[in-house]
Amino acid sequence: MAPEHDAIDAPTTRAGTMSRKWDRYASRGDPAPLWVADMDFRAPRAVVDAVTDVARRGIYGYADPDAATIAAATTRFREWHGVADADADAVRWLPGLNPGLNHAVRAARRARGAGRVTTATCAPIYPPFSYASRNDEGGKAEVTLRRTIEDGRARYDVDWDALEEALAREDVAVLLWCNPHNPIGRVWTRDEMTRVARLCVAHDVVLCSDEVWRELILDETATPFCGAGSLMDDVDGLRERLIVMTSPSKTYNVAGCDVAMAYVPDRTLRAHFARAGADKAEITPFGYAAMLAAYTDPSCEAWRQRLLETLRANRDRVDAALAEDANARALVTWTVPDASYLTWLNCEALVERVERSPFEHFLEHGVALSDGAPFSAPRAARVNFATTREILDRGLTGIASALASASRRDVSH
Amino acid sequence: MAPEHDAIDAPTTRAGTMSRKWDRYASRGDPAPLWVADMDFRAPRAVVDAVTDVARRGIYGYADPDAATIAAATTRFREWHGVADADADAVRWLPGLNPGLNHAVRAARRARGAGRVTTATCAPIYPPFSYASRNDEGGKAEVTLRRTIEDGRARYDVDWDALEEALAREDVAVLLWCNPHNPIGRVWTRDEMTRVARLCVAHDVVLCSDEVWRELILDETATPFCGAGSLMDDVDGLRERLIVMTSPSKTYNVAGCDVAMAYVPDRTLRAHFARAGADKAEITPFGYAAMLAAYTDPSCEAWRQRLLETLRANRDRVDAALAEDANARALVTWTVPDASYLTWLNCEALVERVERSPFEHFLEHGVALSDGAPFSAPRAARVNFATTREILDRGLTGIASALASASRRDVSH
Numbered sequence: 095m096a097p098e099h100d101a102i103d104a105p106t107t108r109a110g111t112m113s114r115k116w117d118r119y120a121s122r123g124d125p126a127p128l129w130v131a132d133m134d135f136r137a138p139r140a141v142v143d144a145v146t147d148v149a150r151r152g153i154y155g156y157a158d159p160d161a162a163t164i165a166a167a168t169t170r171f172r173e174w175h176g177v178a179d180a181d182a183d184a185v186r187w188l189p190g191l192n193p194g195l196n197h198a199v200r201a202a203r204r205a206r207g208a209g210r211v212t213t214a215t216c217a218p219i220y221p222p223f224s225y226a227s228r229n230d231e232g233g234k235a236e237v238t239l240r241r242t243i244e245d246g247r248a249r250y251d252v253d254w255d256a257l258e259e260a261l262a263r264e265d266v267a268v269l270l271w272c273n274p275h276n277p278i279g280r281v282w283t284r285d286e287m288t289r290v291a292r293l294c295v296a297h298d299v300v301l302c303s304d305e306v307w308r309e310l311i312l313d314e315t316a317t318p319f320c321g322a323g324s325l326m327d328d329v330d331g332l333r334e335r336l337i338v339m340t341s342p343s344k345t346y347n348v349a350g351c352d353v354a355m356a357y358v359p360d361r362t363l364r365a366h367f368a369r370a371g372a373d374k375a376e377i378t379p380f381g382y383a384a385m386l387a388a389y390t391d392p393s394c395e396a397w398r399q400r401l402l403e404t405l406r407a408n409r410d411r412v413d414a415a416l417a418e419d420a421n422a423r424a425l426v427t428w429t430v431p432d433a434s435y436l437t438w439l440n441c442e443a444l445v446e447r448v449e450r451s452p453f454e455h456f457l458e459h460g461v462a463l464s465d466g467a468p469f470s471a472p473r474a475a476r477v478n479f480a481t482t483r484e485i486l487d488r489g490l491t492g493i494a495s496a497l498a499s500a501s502r503r504d505v506s507h
Numbered sequence: 508m509a510p511e512h513d514a515i516d517a518p519t520t521r522a523g524t525m526s527r528k529w530d531r532y533a534s535r536g537d538p539a540p541l542w543v544a545d546m547d548f549r550a551p552r553a554v555v556d557a558v559t560d561v562a563r564r565g566i567y568g569y570a571d572p573d574a575a576t577i578a579a580a581t582t583r584f585r586e587w588h589g590v591a592d593a594d595a596d597a598v599r600w601l602p603g604l605n606p607g608l609n610h611a612v613r614a615a616r617r618a619r620g621a622g623r624v625t626t627a628t629c630a631p632i633y634p635p636f637s638y639a640s641r642n643d644e645g646g647k648a649e650v651t652l653r654r655t656i657e658d659g660r661a662r663y664d665v666d667w668d669a670l671e672e673a674l675a676r677e678d679v680a681v682l683l684w685c686n687p688h689n690p691i692g693r694v695w696t697r698d699e700m701t702r703v704a705r706l707c708v709a710h711d712v713v714l715c716s717d718e719v720w721r722e723l724i725l726d727e728t729a730t731p732f733c734g735a736g737s738l739m740d741d742v743d744g745l746r747e748r749l750i751v752m753t754s755p756s757k758t759y760n761v762a763g764c765d766v767a768m769a770y771v772p773d774r775t776l777r778a779h780f781a782r783a784g785a786d787k788a789e790i791t792p793f794g795y796a797a798m799l800a801a802y803t804d805p806s807c808e809a810w811r812q813r814l815l816e817t818l819r820a821n822r823d824r825v826d827a828a829l830a831e832d833a834n835a836r837a838l839v840t841w842t843v844p845d846a847s848y849l850t851w852l853n854c855e856a857l858v859e860r861v862e863r864s865p866f867e868h869f870l871e872h873g874v875a876l877s878d879g880a881p882f883s884a885p886r887a888a889r890v891n892f893a894t895t896r897e898i899l900d901r902g903l904t905g906i907a908s909a910l911a912s913a914s915r916r917d918v919s920h
Binding site: 108111112114115117118130132133141142145148150151152154155156157158159160163189190195225226228229348349351352369370372374375376380382383 | 565603788796
């Protein structure tokens with residue numbers, strides 16, 4: 095194995111890769127692309143080898159997972175997501191988490207026999223969570239997370255009264271939950287998860303827990319993970335209402351391979367979930383091969399540890415850059431995420447000055463962030479720091495310049 | 508270019524490929540796998556090279572088509588599907604035709620502002636056409652195609668009265684049409700297509716024309732293709748109601764790459780189609796690369812011509828085997844398809860003898876065919892002849908043996 099291929103590195107060029115991240119805003123002055131949630135890093139060597147084997151073979155027909163791949167998926171739910179009795183029959187394959195979120199909303203509606211239901215989420219939230227209710231022509235009950243600020247750093251918690259009020263609504267059939275949470279980077283504690291699960295059971299709401307960021311917890315000693323599936327024994331009635339979803343997509347950077355999976359322990363809910371997802375695209379042979387390698391080749395776990403080191407350093411670099419910048423302290427707040435490669439910038443004071451979306455303002459200063467608007471937070475933006483030091487620094491320079499420019503503006507107009 | 512890689516050939520082993528076609532029934536005595544619609548042949552060399560380049564690069568994030576790929580798609584609609592003024596803005600990317608059919612039904616319903624609509628199809632029909640109405644919790648108006656039999660050979664035509672009756676129903680919002688038709692292999696004539704289009708317009712029904720088999724017309728001189736998009740100038744009102752879909756998936760054997768495309772000329776219908784498909788999986792970077800190579804590399808057209816030769820020979824071999832078999836002439840009818848690599852077996856007399864599904868009966872005799880039941884034809888089965896001579900002959904031996912066994916049965920019980 096050539097070690098240079100298994101380092102946490104990025105190709106020197108992205109020409110011809112049809113990368114959404116690199117191409118979408120290229121015509122806007124080639125900004126540092128710190129937006130959409132994939133990484134600039136190459137997938138681990140074992141994953142690349144497995145995908146390349148599929149490619150070379152030249153057979154790209156319909157694929158089904160073999161016994162080893164099914165076992166790898168089941169084991170993942172058991173060992174990484176706390177599903178003690180994980181059973182292969184409860185695993186449902188998906189071509190991505192976006193389809194899965196949509197299937198979950200439809201399944202919850204079908205389980206109720208209702209024509210229209212409302213979906214609860216905790217905002218700010220990854221846009222497909224909100225879109226899933228709209229796609230099913232249903233309603234949205236959005237619970238705003240509570241923010242605490244200290245020295246510019248923001249930390250989010252659940253507003254329990256608001257969450258209970260939402261879940262108690264007759265029309266709310268499903269809570270789309272994100273743990274760790276995108277975009278605010280919280281790993282929810284066991285107490286918090288238990289409380290969420292109990293509320294869902296008390297109000298007969300399906301709990302759909304998207305745990306795709308679980309393997310990108312940056313310090314598991316500080317913020318241990320509690321998978322929703324680990325609570326089934328403690329919370330009576332959870333098993334009948336639970337959908338857990340994950341994918342190698344974020345950790346191993348294979349979102350384009352179209353592979354993800356759900357764990358649905360209850361047979362009836364699983365049938366609804368399968369039926370509601372009968373319109374799905376195929377899981378690709380590349381995806382199955384990538385998952386099998388990512389989940390079973392020991393070199394991938396070593397790669398993940400190196401990745402976490404890189405991401406911790408980048409997270410801290412973003413934090414330091416903002417903390418040391420008087421303009422940042424005056425104009426934005428930012429998260430220091432427990433998990434993921436995402437920093438969430440709240441830009442209320444900035445927006446007051448520049449009178450436009452922070453996304454547009456940052457873009458004009460050479461850095462493409464994710465626009466907060468579809469996250470239900472139009473005065474925020476999301477930074478993706480899963481990139482090389484050089485690109486990250488270019489992005490941080492853009493952010494600093496955007497903030498400096500805003501600071502110089504006269505606000506008395 | 509190593510010519511042996513660009514011949515119409517199949518790998519000598521399928522071990523480890525997670526092939527649905529090869530693995531699904533392997534435990535049932537390793538039957539000849541002549542079912543699900545992918546081919547045993549390797550994709551063309553230029554496609555394999557393009558996909559392998561993506562694989563080797565190791566960057567599998569979110570992808571968007573580049574200008575060359577968009578141009579290739581638009582050109583395909585213009586040059587192969589008869590859309591004279593094909594415009595890149597009217598192209599909508601899909602991760603497969605199954606999702607696309609589902610989006611079409613939802614789009615037609617949304618365009619009507621209805622809570623529930625009925626979908627018309629002409630049966631027997633590829634199962635996802637029927638499932639799309641069920642997935643949208645709507646109804647199904649199934650028009651049975653008319654069959655004419657001559658010397659055991661079946662040919663299908665439209666039952667125009669029945670089709671008009673179906674389309675005239677108030678609740679019918681969309682016709683899912685298949686041209687060439689899977690499973691019965693008809694290429695519909697310009698007269699037939701015009702009649703279909705006029706009926707859709709007259710009854711305000713969306714015409715969704717799945718033209719994925721268009722590049723597998725086995726003799727275009729005998730059965731020239733008429734794309735629905737070529738009728739827009741002749742049939743007033745068609746433009747506002749038209750969705751055309753295709754993919755390189757069948758012709759170039761890349762169904763597992765998750766790439767397809769729709770052409771929706773009307774802006775309003777296109778917006779409904781996009782909105783109705785917002786739950787879709789990603790189109791993969793492998794898919795975009797495969798499509799670009801398949802549609803632009805001249806060696807792929809040469810490969811396709813060789814493929815057509817192989818498929819014509821196989822079609823005729825299936826036909827001859829059945830025509831020369833007295834049991835076949837007594838117990839089944841079969842199509843000699845204009846297009847595709849599919850022969851449709853109607854097995855009414857066989858079923859009377861064996862009193863079970865033809866699928867089960869053939870499987871027991873060493874050949875896996877597609878079960879007709881989900882095609883709305885439980886007494887039929889579909890033969891996929893896109894394989895090597897050796898495997899095809901093994902399958903034909905299985906079919907002959909199944910028919911001989913049935914012939915020996917006493918029918919007087």
